[in-house]
Amino acid sequence: MSHRNARLTVHGRRLLVERVRSGRPVAHVAAEMGISRPTAHKWIRRWRAEGESGLIDRSSRPRTTPHRTAAATEAQVCRLRQERKLGPARIGPVLGLPASTVHRILTRHGLNRLAFLDRPTGQPIRRYERDRPGELIHVDVKKLGRIPDGGGHKVHGRDAGRPIRGMGFDYVHSAVDDHTRLAYSEIHGDEKAATCAGFLTRAAVFRSQGITRIERVLTDNAWAYRKGLAWEKTLIEIGATGKLTRPYRPQTNGKVERFNRTLADEWAYLRPYTSNDKRTTALADFLHTYNHHRGHTALGGQPPISRVNNPAGQYT
Incomplete structure (x- = not known):
């Protein structure tokens, strides 16, 4: 994602593409814009492969996470949260997990706040809203x-x-x-x-x-x-x-x-x-x-x- 010191924003990437399309060498354009040649070539490749959408920031989330907590363990965390209403500091010692890991699991499954749960059943509260005024x-x-x-x-x-x-x-x-x-x-x-x-x-x-x-x-x-x-x-x-x-x-x-x-x-x-x-x-x-x-x-x-x-x- 772009930050305040980023050399290229979406607008800057469009400018980079326009200058290269005009026939100028990529190395010259990169030097003018204060970026490296590999970075310039990366955005040119993305633009050629995906068009305008290729110039937009992508999520930095990795495609795979080998060290992510096992699905069975996540299910145990969710069950303790819903059945016993325990927080991360209580669930962690029970399952041998850091409280921070438990909190991330609860957030991932929408269980990080007790207000999100129906207290008697422990099930997430389903919000609904009618489409037009006066319908309900x-x-x-x-x-x-x-x-x-x-x-x-x-x-x-x-x-x-x-x-x-x-x-x-x-x-x-x-x-x-x-x-x-x-x-x-x-x-x-x-x-x-x-x-x-x-x-x-x-x-x-x-x-x-x-x-x-x-x-x-x-x-x-x-x-x-x-x-x-x-x-x-x-x-x-x-x-x-x-x-x-x-x-x-x-x-x-x-x-x-x-x-x-x-x-x-x-x-x-x-x-x-x-x-x-x-x-x-x-x-x-x-x-x-x-x-x-x-x-x-x-x-x-x-x-x-x-x-x-x-x-x-x-x-x-």
Whole structure:
């Protein structure tokens, strides 16, 4: 690969070829460009054999690696990682390998981070993404304890600020578009079927953001989504198909589950609120920031709204 002190970049190699093609001796051109004759001849040979593509840098990885760890040993490393969740420093002594070698093996197989694995099964988590906006919407509910007037224990301390018994809960209903990551949330006093259905109807606010149609709605196995007649009726009205996750598999609708965590970190528990109304009012500002300004790692650092205008999702 080219480095900062390299005599020849791809542009320099093209220049070398052009000068030689004009009829000048290779040795003279090499001397002018400050490179050796063997190097000049190498690039000329590559250009004659492969054309323009022959001037591009190649990988420095060797074609064969005789001293690479045996496949059987790599399989043992992967098995210990997936079954026992051990790290390189623990796996190394078990198999008689340096920790650095174990780490390279885990990286090669995509197991170097436990976050990449499904904890119960140890299998790598398969990421998926729908091809167009509105093709799949993830819906879920986040339950939060209400804040008493004057603030709770985050303002006054754990003992002095203990909420009055019976304050109840807020239920934050959220919808996240699978392709764009656009999010919409509302706060309600329950998670009954009628409430969930009303939220889904209003989630058509996505249309004002450029998502013209909701095709499928993915939820967990809560009663309101499985048995609620109001929910089924709303799905028919908006022309969408309902889809349930496998029981006890939050990874399936992981985009809204991850949004719930962001919701908690960057809104619900961002700062101590002195009343429940103040936390509720702050939700609108959070959603605007999330959709229009907050960079998303899955979108190349761009906010979700940018992908509505770039449905192909070509980010670098």
